[in-house]
Structures are given as C-alpha cells and as structure tokens.
Amino acid sequence: MSWKSMDDLALAGKTVLTRVDINVPMEGDVVTDTTRIDKICPTVADIIARGGKVVLLAHFGRPKGKVVPEMSLKRVQPTLEAAMGRKVVFVERPSRPLIDGLPFDSVILVENTRFSAMEEANDPAMARFLASLGDVFCNDAFSAAHRAHASTEGIAHLLPSFAGRLMEEELRALESALGNPQRPVVAVVGGAKVSTKLELLGNLVTKVDHLVIGGGMANTFLVAQGIEVGKSLAERDMAPLALQIMAKAKAAGCTLHLPVDVVVAAAFQAGADNSIVAPNACPPDQMILDAGPATVAALTAVFESCKTLIWNGPLGAFEIAPFDAATTAAARVAAALTKAHKLVSVAGGGDTVFALNHAGVASDFTFISTAGGAFLEWMEGKVLPGVAAL
Numbered sequence: 001m002s003w004k005s006m007d008d009l010a011l012a013g014k015t016v017l018t019r020v021d022i023n024v025p026m027e028g029d030v031v032t033d034t035t036r037i038d039k040i041c042p043t044v045a046d047i048i049a050r051g052g053k054v055v056l057l058a059h060f061g062r063p064k065g066k067v068v069p070e071m072s073l074k075r076v077q078p079t080l081e082a083a084m085g086r087k088v089v090f091v092e093r094p095s096r097p098l099i100d101g102l103p104f105d106s107v108i109l110v111e112n113t114r115f116s117a118m119e120e121a122n123d124p125a126m127a128r129f130l131a132s133l134g135d136v137f138c139n140d141a142f143s144a145a146h147r148a149h150a151s152t153e154g155i156a157h158l159l160p161s162f163a164g165r166l167m168e169e170e171l172r173a174l175e176s177a178l179g180n181p182q183r184p185v186v187a188v189v190g191g192a193k194v195s196t197k198l199e200l201l202g203n204l205v206t207k208v209d210h211l212v213i214g215g216g217m218a219n220t221f222l223v224a225q226g227i228e229v230g231k232s233l234a235e236r237d238m239a240p241l242a243l244q245i246m247a248k249a250k251a252a253g254c255t256l257h258l259p260v261d262v263v264v265a266a267a268f269q270a271g272a273d274n275s276i277v278a279p280n281a282c283p284p285d286q287m288i289l290d291a292g293p294a295t296v297a298a299l300t301a302v303f304e305s306c307k308t309l310i311w312n313g314p315l316g317a318f319e320i321a322p323f324d325a326a327t328t329a330a331a332r333v334a335a336a337l338t339k340a341h342k343l344v345s346v347a348g349g350g351d352t353v354f355a356l357n358h359a360g361v362a363s364d365f366t367f368i369s370t371a372g373g374a375f376l377e378w379m380e381g382k383v384l385p386g387v388a389a390l
C-alpha cells in the first residue's frame with residue numbers, strides 16, 4: 001500500500017488539521033502513561049518546522065456522541081504542553097477565524113471529536129466542518145485508522161492529505177514484520193476482550209506457526225474443553241467458537257499454546273493470597289489471574305525457536321501485582337532475544353504497551369505500535385479505511 005507523507009506537500013503558511021491518538025490513561029489529573037503523547041511530538045515539531053500551523057483533532061474515551069466533562073481533552077492539555085515544550089491552546093468551539101487568529105508556533109487542541117455523534121457516524125457534514133478549519137489534513141493516528149470516522153476518513157477525502165511521522169513509522173514497521181515475516185512466526189494474543197479477539201485468532205492461525213493464548217481469553221478456551229474455571233473471567237457462550245479455532249489451527253499446522261499452569265486467587269486485589277495450580281484445578285470460589293512459571297518456561301522455548309514475534313494483550317491481569325509476573329517475565333525473554341538479534345518483535349495495543357513499559361522492556365522491542373484495534377485488524381490483513389484514504 002502506498003500513501004503520501006509530509007515530504008510530498010508544501011506546508012508553509014498552511015493550517016494542518018492533524019488527527020492524533022492522545023487517548024491516554026489518567027488517574028485524577030495525572031496521565032499515567034504518556035507514550036501516545038510522546039509519539040506524536042515528532043510530527044507536530046516537523047509540521048511547525050515546515051511553517052505549518054498545527055490543529056490537533058482527537059477523541060478521548062467513549063462519550064458516545066454526548067458532552068461528558070470527564071472526557072474533555074482539556075484534561076491532557078498540561079501534559080501535551082510539557083511533552084511538546086510549547087503552548088497548547090485548547091479550543092472548545094473551533095471556527096476558522098478563531099484558528100486563524102492564533103499564532104503559528106502554538107499548538108491548537110480541539111475538543112473531543114466524539115462529543116458529536118456525527119464523528120463515529122462519519123457524517124459528511126461533520127467532515128466538511130472539520131475540513132473548513134484548515135488547509136491540509138495529516139493523519140497520525142494509525143490506532144484510529146481502522147474506523148471510518150469523520151476525523152479519520154471523511155475529512156481525508158476533502159483536503160490534500162498525508163500520513164504523519166508516527167503513521168509512516170507504523171506502516172513501515174508492520175509491513176516489514178507482517179508483510180513478509182521471517183519464519184517461524186509466533187503470535188501472542190492475550191487480554192480480556194475475548195469476544196473481539198476470537199475472530200482475529202481464527203485468522204491468525206492460518207498465518208502464524210505458533211499461537212499463544214493468554215489472559216482472560218485463555219479461560220474461554222479452557223471452558224471450551226470442559227475445564228471448570230471457578231469465578232474466572234470467561235465468555236462461556238464463545239466456547240463453540242473457541243473449539244472451531246482449535247480445529248482450524250490444527251488443520252493449518254499452527255501450534256496452539258494455552259497455559260500449562262495458572263495463578264489463582266479469591267479476589268483481584270494487590271498482594272491477594274494466591275497459589276499456582278494446574279489449569280484444571282481452579283477452586284470454584286477463586287479466579288485465574290495469571291499464567292504460572294511453567295507456562296513462562298514453555299513460552300521461552302517457543303520464543304527461542306521463532307524468528308518473528310507479534311504480541312497483543314497481556315498474559316494476566318497485569319495491572320495488579322503479583323498478577324503481572326507472567327507478562328513481565330515473557331516480555332523480558334522477548335526483549336533479550338530481540339537485543340541478541342535472534343527475534344524481530346512487534347507489539348501493539350494500549351494495554352500491551354503499558355504492560356511492556358511496566359516490564360521496563362518496551363524500548364528493546366523491534367517496534368511498539370500504539371494502536372490496539374487497528375494493529376489487530378492489520379494483523380488480520382484488513383484494509384484500514386483511514387490509511388486507504390491517504
């Protein structure tokens with residue numbers, strides 16, 4: 001797939017509507033992970049260096065078309081200013097004259113695009129309104145490129161458009177890792193969103209040599225095999241689909257890896273009393289919250305036998321210790337193999353990035369994608385509307 005970059009257009013004196021992903025996690029007034037903000041800084045700096053005026057368009061949370069004060073982008077303004085080292089002007093109700101009146105060396109941040117239901121509906125009227133605010137459109141939100149929304153897709157048809165630096169970097173890295181990867185390839189798919197990822201798993205089994213299933217999702221596969229998982233997170237109605245995926249993997253020659261031991265506890269609480277048991281030995285009043293050390297050892301052997309690793313989703317409920325242990329240990333193995341030039345490692349998805357940062361190894365991976373859904377859809381080989389429009 002080809003796309004236009006910043007180098008293909010003249011930006012001097014132009015107002016550049018720049019779609020970014022600054023959907024960062026917050027606790028109170030504090031942004032707890034600034035990765036997404038840090039990653040858009042090069043694009044912003046580059047546009048300004050070329051004489052363009054940056055107007056940031058972004059969503060924040062899921063306000064579902066309504067104004068939700070807690071989801072105002074004003075909350076991230078101080079963090080943006082700190083990361084970019086320049087003034088960020090927050091604009092609740094944007095208009096062209098207002099934007100024209102602001103200086104070129106400041107960054108303009110427009111309120112949450114999803115405060116209007118027209119955004120996700122990709123309403124042409126919203127796309128036209130957004131387009132009227134600037135001269136050129138830069139899409140630097142790879143993570144939102146799988147959705148055809150007014151600020152990602154609709155607008156790209158109305159203005160000269162190009163991919164920002166982060167988008168470019170993402171597209172190049174994913175192409176080299178997934179377009180024609182060095183085999184064997186192992187994919188790790190974990191996390192909680194079982195129903196959304198089961199379909200992806202079905203696709204992946206035809207493309208990778210090893211598929212590691214972790215987190216809450218693995219529980220659904222255990223249930224599908226008639227194993228009782230107590231109070232664990234599991235989508236029981238997905239069991240037939242899980243069985244289909246197992247059959248499909250077998251037919252495609254993809255080896256499926258489920259936990260061989262698990263960490264169970266009565267509650268999802270920091271430092272909760274926990275024990276390591278076989279996957280079929282979760283007590284009825286307890287829940288599986290992580291994979292155990294034998295699983296990590298098995299994964300280490302799989303990683304060592306592979307040349308390419310694609311990772312999305314944690315192996316356990318990693319936000320709370322000690323249920324971060326398997327994710328952290330496996331991430332460190334992957335990072336060490338990558339540093340030793342034995343593995344090309346590509347990881348993506350919001351939670352995955354936090355988990356790898358938590359393990360202190362994110363910078364050792366070959367490439368970290370900030371995208372969740374878009375990363376997964378790319379892994380499925382789907383055309384991303386936001387990229388196609390560029």
Ligand code: AMP
Pocket residue numbers: 190191192193194214215216217233288289290312313314315316317318319349351352
């Ligand atoms: P996802 O957004 O689908 O990648 O899911 C990430 C979330 O899955 C994280 O918040 C984890 O805490 C959660 N998770 C992973 N494993 C488990 C588990 N065994 N039980 C409950 N939650 C889990």
